Amino acid sequence: MAYGQKILKLAFTQSLFGLALSLLLFSLLPDIVTADEYDYYSWQSDNFHNGRFYTKQPQCVDIPADLRLCHNVGYKKMRLPNLLDHETMPEVKQQAGSWVPLLAKRCHADTQVFLCSLFAPVCLDRPIYPCRSLCEAVRDSCAPVMETYGFPWPEMLSCDKFPIDNDLCIPMRHPNAVSKVCPPCDNELKTDNIMEHYCASDFVLKMKIKEVKKEKGDRKLIAAQKKxxxxxxxVLRKKDLKKLTLYIKNGANCPCSQLENLGSNFLIMGRKVDQQLLLMSIHKWDKKSKELKFAIKYMKSHQCPSYHTVFQ
Known part of the structure; x- marks a missing residue:
């Protein structure tokens, strides 16, 4: 019997579930515990979970490569239905895809651990929920970033739904790690990143910025009148384009290097929320950038997923 199997069998025999979970989830050492080694656990016989009756018993399935949110989370198999009541893999992929851009914002080091504990829960014989403190840490760091883009913290991730810290829930692994850069300014000039924001944005423009002001805790970008x-x-109308004003929500004081020199053109992406145009992403228009050139060309033919709304 493999070393990892012996450890897990002993842990469960002695009812030391917390130790087994710790070895599985947080050391993430493939030479000690792999997905295949905990595949032998039997599921509970009932199909009733979380107040909902499922037509199929829970099963252990591979995390597919195109489930981008969780493919590299540290384990290879997941429980289905998941802990958000998604019963099929297409449903999981559709809902999880909306959250991929949040990982790039680096609002908290445990964002992926928290989200994947729900979208792609580790394959054990009973569901393991994130601890309430983990939820609260990620929420407190990431909710302000989401609000910048006009999205509230969703009810389905309400932290009071999760257990108070104990040995049978997933705890926070890293201390708070918040990026100080304004979220719309904290994006690499990479094709994939540009296309993520392109699909999630209501409008995309190449334009110049005349002036930047601070207004009630927000940063206000006034477009130049040039074409x-x-x-x-x-959603932009002609009158919106004539007197275009964009806002970085809660962005009055966070740094944005792109706005230090307004002499160049910018690639601007944004959303319309409550009659305000919010900035989602800003890049200096670098004519020499192959990544930018490819993204602009790709926009002409790219079909965005119909479900794609960042931070659903």
């Missing part, structure tokens, strides 16, 4: 190139018009 703007519309790459995605979406």
């Amino acid at each position: 703007k190139k519309v790459l995605k018009q979406g």
Whole structure:
């Protein structure tokens, strides 16, 4: 019997579930415990979970490579239905895809651990929920970032739904790690990143910025009157384009290096929320960037997923 199996069998025999979970989830050492080694656990016989009756018993399945949110989370198999009541893999992929951009914001080091504990729970013989303190830590760090883009912290992730810290829930692994850069300014000029924001944005423009002001805790970007190139018009009307003003929500004091020099053109992506145009992403228009050139060309033919809304 493999060393990892012996440890897990002994832990469960002695009812030391917390020790087994710790070895499995937090050391994440593939030479000690692998997904295949805990595949032999039997599921509970009933199909009733979390107040909902399932037509199928819970099963242990591979985390597919195109489940981008959780493919590299540290274990290879997940429980289905998951802990958000998604019963099929297409449903999991559709809902999880909305959260991928939040990982890039680095609002908390445990964001992926928290989200994947729900979207792709580790494959054990009973569901293991995130501890309430883990939820609260991620929420307190990431909710302000989400609000920048006009999205509230969703009810389905309400932290009072999760257990108070104990040996049978997933605890916080890292201390708070918040990026101080304004979220719309904290994006790499990479094709994949540009396309993520392109699909999640209501409108995309190439334009110049005339002036930047602070207003009630927000940062206000006033567009220059010069002709703007519309790459995605979406909800923008002609009168919006004539006197275009964008806002970085709660962004009055966070740094944004792109706005230190307003002489160049910018790639601007945004959403319309409550009659305000919120900035989602800003890049200096670098003519020499191959990544930018490819993204602009790709926009002409790219079909965005219909469900794609960042931070659903």
